[in-house]
Structures are given as structure tokens and as C-alpha cells.
Amino acid sequence: MKGKLFLIGSLFLVSGLSAQTADEAFIRKIADEVLINSKAYENLRTLTKTIGGRLAGSPQMYKAEDWGYNLLQQSGSQHTFKQECMVPHWVRGGKDQATALLPGRSKKELDILALGNSQGTGEKGVTAPVVLVNSFEELEQKKDQVAGRIVFYNYHFNPTFVRTFQAYGDAVKYRGMGASAAAKYGAVAVIIRSMSHSTDNNPHTGAMHYDSAYKKIPAVAVGLKDADWLASALSGGKDISVSLKTMAHFLPDVKGHNIIGELKGTQFPDEYITIGGHLDSWDVNEGAQDDGAGIVQTIEVLRTLKALGYQPKHTIRFVLFANEENGTRGGNAYADEAAKNNEKHLFALETDAGGFTPRGFGFTGSEEQLKKMKSWAPLLEPYGGGEISAGGGGTDIGPIHQKLKTPMGELLPDSQRYFDLHHARNDVFEAVNKRELELGAVNIAALIYLVDQYGL
Amino acid sequence: MKGKLFLIGSLFLVSGLSAQTADEAFIRKIADEVLINSKAYENLRTLTKTIGGRLAGSPQMYKAEDWGYNLLQQSGSQHTFKQECMVPHWVRGGKDQATALLPGRSKKELDILALGNSQGTGEKGVTAPVVLVNSFEELEQKKDQVAGRIVFYNYHFNPTFVRTFQAYGDAVKYRGMGASAAAKYGAVAVIIRSMSHSTDNNPHTGAMHYDSAYKKIPAVAVGLKDADWLASALSGGKDISVSLKTMAHFLPDVKGHNIIGELKGTQFPDEYITIGGHLDSWDVNEGAQDDGAGIVQTIEVLRTLKALGYQPKHTIRFVLFANEENGTRGGNAYADEAAKNNEKHLFALETDAGGFTPRGFGFTGSEEQLKKMKSWAPLLEPYGGGEISAGGGGTDIGPIHQKLKTPMGELLPDSQRYFDLHHARNDVFEAVNKRELELGAVNIAALIYLVDQYGL
Numbered sequence: 052m053k054g055k056l057f058l059i060g061s062l063f064l065v066s067g068l069s070a071q072t073a074d075e076a077f078i079r080k081i082a083d084e085v086l087i088n089s090k091a092y093e094n095l096r097t098l099t100k101t102i103g104g105r106l107a108g109s110p111q112m113y114k115a116e117d118w119g120y121n122l123l124q125q126s127g128s129q130h131t132f133k134q135e136c137m138v139p140h141w142v143r144g145g146k147d148q149a150t151a152l153l154p155g156r157s158k159k160e161l162d163i164l165a166l167g168n169s170q171g172t173g174e175k176g177v178t179a180p181v182v183l184v185n186s187f188e189e190l191e192q193k194k195d196q197v198a199g200r201i202v203f204y205n206y207h208f209n210p211t212f213v214r215t216f217q218a219y220g221d222a223v224k225y226r227g228m229g230a231s232a233a234a235k236y237g238a239v240a241v242i243i244r245s246m247s248h249s250t251d252n253n254p255h256t257g258a259m260h261y262d263s264a265y266k267k268i269p270a271v272a273v274g275l276k277d278a279d280w281l282a283s284a285l286s287g288g289k290d291i292s293v294s295l296k297t298m299a300h301f302l303p304d305v306k307g308h309n310i311i312g313e314l315k316g317t318q319f320p321d322e323y324i325t326i327g328g329h330l331d332s333w334d335v336n337e338g339a340q341d342d343g344a345g346i347v348q349t350i351e352v353l354r355t356l357k358a359l360g361y362q363p364k365h366t367i368r369f370v371l372f373a374n375e376e377n378g379t380r381g382g383n384a385y386a387d388e389a390a391k392n393n394e395k396h397l398f399a400l401e402t403d404a405g406g407f408t409p410r411g412f413g414f415t416g417s418e419e420q421l422k423k424m425k426s427w428a429p430l431l432e433p434y435g436g437g438e439i440s441a442g443g444g445g446t447d448i449g450p451i452h453q454k455l456k457t458p459m460g461e462l463l464p465d466s467q468r469y470f471d472l473h474h475a476r477n478d479v480f481e482a483v484n485k486r487e488l489e490l491g492a493v494n495i496a497a498l499i500y501l502v503d504q505y506g507l
Numbered sequence: 508m509k510g511k512l513f514l515i516g517s518l519f520l521v522s523g524l525s526a527q528t529a530d531e532a533f534i535r536k537i538a539d540e541v542l543i544n545s546k547a548y549e550n551l552r553t554l555t556k557t558i559g560g561r562l563a564g565s566p567q568m569y570k571a572e573d574w575g576y577n578l579l580q581q582s583g584s585q586h587t588f589k590q591e592c593m594v595p596h597w598v599r600g601g602k603d604q605a606t607a608l609l610p611g612r613s614k615k616e617l618d619i620l621a622l623g624n625s626q627g628t629g630e631k632g633v634t635a636p637v638v639l640v641n642s643f644e645e646l647e648q649k650k651d652q653v654a655g656r657i658v659f660y661n662y663h664f665n666p667t668f669v670r671t672f673q674a675y676g677d678a679v680k681y682r683g684m685g686a687s688a689a690a691k692y693g694a695v696a697v698i699i700r701s702m703s704h705s706t707d708n709n710p711h712t713g714a715m716h717y718d719s720a721y722k723k724i725p726a727v728a729v730g731l732k733d734a735d736w737l738a739s740a741l742s743g744g745k746d747i748s749v750s751l752k753t754m755a756h757f758l759p760d761v762k763g764h765n766i767i768g769e770l771k772g773t774q775f776p777d778e779y780i781t782i783g784g785h786l787d788s789w790d791v792n793e794g795a796q797d798d799g800a801g802i803v804q805t806i807e808v809l810r811t812l813k814a815l816g817y818q819p820k821h822t823i824r825f826v827l828f829a830n831e832e833n834g835t836r837g838g839n840a841y842a843d844e845a846a847k848n849n850e851k852h853l854f855a856l857e858t859d860a861g862g863f864t865p866r867g868f869g870f871t872g873s874e875e876q877l878k879k880m881k882s883w884a885p886l887l888e889p890y891g892g893g894e895i896s897a898g899g900g901g902t903d904i905g906p907i908h909q910k911l912k913t914p915m916g917e918l919l920p921d922s923q924r925y926f927d928l929h930h931a932r933n934d935v936f937e938a939v940n941k942r943e944l945e946l947g948a949v950n951i952a953a954l955i956y957l958v959d960q961y962g963l
Contacts, residue, residue, distance in 0.1 A: 082667065082669070083667050086666040086667050087666055087667065092706070210542040210543055210942075211538065211539050211542050211543065213538070213542075213889060213890055213891065213946070215942075248941075248942065250548070250941055408864070408921045408923050410891075433669060434669055435669065435866075435921075465864045465891075465921065467864050467940055467942040467943045467946065468940050468942075468943070471940070484923055484924050484927070485704075485706055486666075486671075486704065486923040486924075487923045487924070490669070490923065
């Protein structure tokens, strides 16, 4: 094994190699460094097991910031800093509870989670009959039956989309806008079928927002088995009420931070390449795939480039963004600061789709740039990340893309398992595979290297 | 969702469609049928949870045969039969035990499993000093220190191979041939570092064989953490003995069966396409990924083609092979029977690399045939299985490839997690993801459809 690595390293010394061959050799070095010496998995263990869930404003947010700052420094950052931003401070406030009340006084506990940013019922709770709707269209048809009731949105994740993020894009509007759409017709609360096609009953939380034109009613997600049960009972004509109690509410905004490390550019120190994920997570899990994986991959790319003695042409920024889940305040602050300082940003890449086996990258930029990205596919294919497709970016880098027209991209790992655990209790360290996580870092490092070498 | 499916279905009715478009549409129908209505995951639950491990010759082997036979019939097989073959009947015979004895009377239990087909120590056990070798080369260097001792092969899985099967191919000779290589120099037993790069300590069993020129000495696999501990202690110069007790032995061969279902060809009923996996598994786990996944995928392909009313041109055989793990008797019997009956076999495909997200297919045939396979890649890419590469097949279809020159192929799923659980206790139902399993079936069904339509 060692002999082989030395051989690959020595290829660089042979003069007259084509750029393609030198790139191949350097990317092989990246892969060997990560696959042999990666710290990503153990770093993820620390983040998830000693800090855990780290929603914006929570005590764990600050612990994670300090952990990230120190780890960036240990991993070779030449300039490490905290970029301040005010973040929302939503708290769950207690255990979310829901009980279905059936005819004949029988009861069934439902496994629910209050949606992020939602207003709770308070101690008194809310008890009301439930109206089933399978879509917004059906809500319109039933709008006269909604007043004083709880609307249950039972919109299913579409299993026929092979990329599960398409199913998410299709369904997430019910989580985001369902409460206000129902409040418009006088509903007193909403229950949303979880955005998932898992085989378990874990409810999946996630951000929602209220339309200020309507009353802020409580909103919860229910697990899939309970959703199926509830839908089946209601479809069968049973009158079912649900008694809900959630204590969710906002506290005043607090200071949070993007945590940023840099490798200084040797030729263009004032031109930036950004790679990042988000440091915050939901409160109900360890935030392992979402987005602990992206965080430790980002730091692993830094560690690897440093370990290989790579001196980038451009300044590479490694950004642990604040508050992706329920506010995007970190992403906005990063873009605002870049605009204020007239920074030139070459490219921004986000890793926030889980630490699963990489399949490729999504890219949002010009046709010409996309063509260039695609020309690198053969260099990434040996490591699994060669599928380059149009579109994609990330919540945290969206603002800089908007504001500065920075081309953006995202790692696209295999998506089959992501929505089994996204925003649910089972997004824990054990759900991450060491090698899958590492291969993501390999492909990101390779792409960042290519962008640094050749621009876009 | 429904609307969309009907639209796709109706495409078939429009005249003048190109073959490519009709193929795209039919493969979309396959995918929708599997992703919406698949029985594969629940079938796997039954196989793993109600039957469990099913090594050749075990009572569970017979239960699995009956289960498979009935399920093939329920899934639409037009002709279902059992093909008899004698299978080896190796039994573990009791709990495998190993204790490291350190200087100063301290002890450490090691987590081991006897290798399949190995001869146990018997009740008396074997206790001897351990000699560490990291390779066969090192065994040669230390051959004079081996007599009367236990050889510990500490050859590592190479993490730099991106496809983990390469690391397996590189390392597996120590499991297969290590015992006889050490017995040649008088060793009394061997301990093999498990063929894995998992992060746990589960030992991984698997088949070995003895060279009849040397004494049959006991052979066990040790978990990776214990292997690291043992290697570290021995490298540090400590004298360590290990006390081994394994009760493994062979009983007389018994009757086993390949379980076979067929969809009859409408144009070429005497020309066969084979798709299969193996029904047996190791005794220490549920055989979920290896190869329960392949079995339920094979049956799912049948169910799906039947559900879509597909009438194949050629006869498609769905084969649940016997005794892949420690004898290949099923694969040999299938080839022998085909040869005896002068059967014409167009293609054989095996799925025995786990029910993980599909990435492509390996193919062994002529250049011309490989080119044809590759021309279908764009039809498979939307479902993840578009990477067509040269080489590959399967243990069970190797004999028919050898004997009848039948072109052969294999599903190549993502390989990162396979050797975390291969032949280890943790290869259980919970290690399989429903959608990943289903997407494998989609790609197999699509490829079988294309081979049936266009030949090779």
C-alpha cells in the first residue's frame, strides 16, 4: 500500500506531464490522504455526541461555534474568524403532545413534533375535530368545513421521483405554508404528514412561516404510520378530534456567528472560493447528516489541502454557516459582508445534502461555466462524483449568489436515505457511514482544487 | 401522482414512437410499479426475520427453499421447480471462543468466528503463542518461527480502493488460503484479520479451504478492534498466547435445491435469460444484504414484469441458487443441467453485491456485446444504474458462463457499506434501505427487458 502511494506521489516529479495527468495524480493524492488519514468521522462523532442538536440561539450553538473555531485552527486555517449575525431563537419549550380522541372515548397517542418557528398551543392546548385534506386543492373544496377545526394535510412524498429531493421540493409547501392556508379559513391548528418516505413513525420537523395576514395557529408534523392511521380512520368516516399541546415560541434574537477559516491565495489573495455547510441543526436530533456531515467535510477539505502542502492560487474560505434551518441569517450576513467589502467571489460550494456516497455536483452559473465543470467529470468519476448537472446551490450560499452573482454549486450525494432521517430524531451519528462521508470530502476537495487551478 | 402515471402509460398507445422512446416509457413503467407497489422490502423482512441465517444443510435452508418456491408462484411464475443438488453441511457446532493470555496472567477475550469449512479445535481447544505476520511475504520471512504456534494474519483492507470489492479481492486470499500456508510450516491454528474496514469489532466469517497436502488446522476471523489490539501488543514485543476453542466440522452432504421460476418466452421459449441471487447465507446473521437482497430483487423483477403484463420473447428464469457461500453446488448444478439438456442461454445476471443504491452493471462477454450494453446506459441513468463496465458476473453464474460461454453480468450497487457487514452479525434486515433495494430491482428489470427485446 505504501509503495503504491509513493509511486503516485512521485509522478509529480516527472517533467513533461500533461495538466490532465498532473490533475489526476493530485486528485489521487487527495483521495489517498482522505481515505487513509481522514479526521472527518471522529470529528463528526465529537460534534454529534458531545454537543448534539444545536439550533440557532441554543446553548449548544455557542458550544458548536467554539468547537468549529478551534477545529479550523487545528486543521490548518491561516486566518480564523467569527462573523457576527443576529439569529432567531425559537424554542420548543417542552414535550409536544397529541392525542386522537375517537368515538366511544377510546384514545390514541400520535407521535408529533411542533414545526420550527411555529407558535405553540400553550398550556391549555387545543382540542378540535380534524378535517383531512390531501392537497391544497382539496382544502379549497373543503374550505367551508375548516372553521374551528384542525386541518390534517396528508400529502404524500412521491415515491416515483428517483432523486428524493424532487419529492421534497414537491411536498414541502405544505410544511412551509400549510398553517396560514388553513388559518385563512378559520382552522385552529394544522397537522402535516411528515416530509419523508421512511418506514418508521418518526415525525420530521422543519421550518414553517406564517403569512402575517392570518392568525398564527399551531402547526405540527406527524409520523407516517400515525398519518396513515389517521387518514384511514377519517376516510372511513370516523369523527376524530385531536388534542394538541405544544409550547413552542420565540425568544428575542441573539448573537450568533458564521465560523470561518481561510487558506490564503498565493496569486489572487483577494479572490475567494467558498466551501461550506451549516453548523446549526434541529433540536430533536444530533444533526449528523443535516448538516454535521457537511461541516466535517468542509473542515476535512482544509485539513487535506494543508496536509498535502497545497498552496492555493485563490483564497479558499471554509465556512461553518449559522442558522440555515430557520432563518438563513448566517448566509445573509456572509453575502452582506462580502458586498460591503467589495469582495470578488469566484465560486461558492455547499455540502448540505448528507454525507452519503457522492454521485456528482449541481451547478448554477453560465452555460460556459457549466461546460467547464462538465469537462472535469472524468477526473471526478473514479471517486464517484462525476455526474455534473445544471441547477443547485445551497440555502447558505443562495444570498451571495443573488447579491454578487457568484456561481454556486452543491455536492449531490446519493439521496435515497436522506429523507428517512431529515429533521427527525434518528438523524444521529450512527446514520453516517465513514467511507461515504470521506468520499464526499474527496470529491469536494478535488473540485475546489480544479476551480482554484483553472477558474470557472 | 396518479395523473402522471396514466400519462406515461398512455404514451404506449401513441403510434409512431421510436423504439428508444417506447423503451424509455416502459422502463418508466417498471420504475413506477416497483417504487409504488414493491413487495421486495416486506419479502426481505419475512426471509430475514422469520427464517434468518440459512447456511447450506441447515434446517433454515429447507424453510427458505419452501418460502422461495411459494413466493415465486405467488409472484407470477408460470413454471416453478426445484433443481436438486447435494450440498455440503458444515456446522459451527457451538460458540467460538478465543482468549488472549498476556504476561502476568492477565487475559483478554477476543471476538472471533470460525471460518466457514474450517475444522474446529474440538473440546480440548488449542493454546499456543501467536506470531504476527502482515502478509504472506512476511510469513515466508518468519517461517522458522511458526511451528507449534498460531499465525495471526493482520493484512489490512486497503482503504484507497474506491470500489471496496477491489480491497476484498486483494485481501481475501488470507482467509481462503491462510490456514494451509501456515500449516505448511507447522502452525497449529490461524487467526485472520476480518475482511472489512468497518468501525466496529464484529468478526467476519466466510469460506476457506484446505490444501490437502497440509494438516487441517483451525482458522478463525477476528474483529478489527481486537486485531488492532493484538497487532499492537505483538509489535510491542509482548509474548502473547491465544487459547482457541471452536467446534466446527462437516456432517455428510445433504440434498439441497436451486429454486427456479419461469416466465415463458412467447417467441423463443427455448432460449433462456437467467436472473438470480443466492438463497443461502452464513449462520451468524440474517443474510440480509448477502444475499437476501438479491433474492427479493430477483422475485420483484418477476412480480413487476407480471404486473405490467409483459410477455417476454425469451424464457426468463428467476433462480434462487443454493450454496453460494461455501460450495457453489447450486451454480454448478444449474450449469450441468443446462449443458445436459442442450439449453441455449442468452444471458445470465447475478445480484449478489447487496441491496444498495445501484450504480451500474459489470459485464463479461464479447466487445461487441459490451458495446451493446453500453448503448443502453442512457436508458438506465435516470434510475442510477447507467455505469456499464467490463468484467464481473457472479459465483452462481460463473459455471454456466464457463460451460456454455453464456455472457454474464452483475448488478453493481454502491459498495461503501457492503464490507461493514459482509458475513458478520450485523448483516440484518435493518441494514437494508427500502428504496435502495427497490432501485436495484428497477435497474435489473430494465436491463432484463432490454436484453429480452434486443438480444446481446
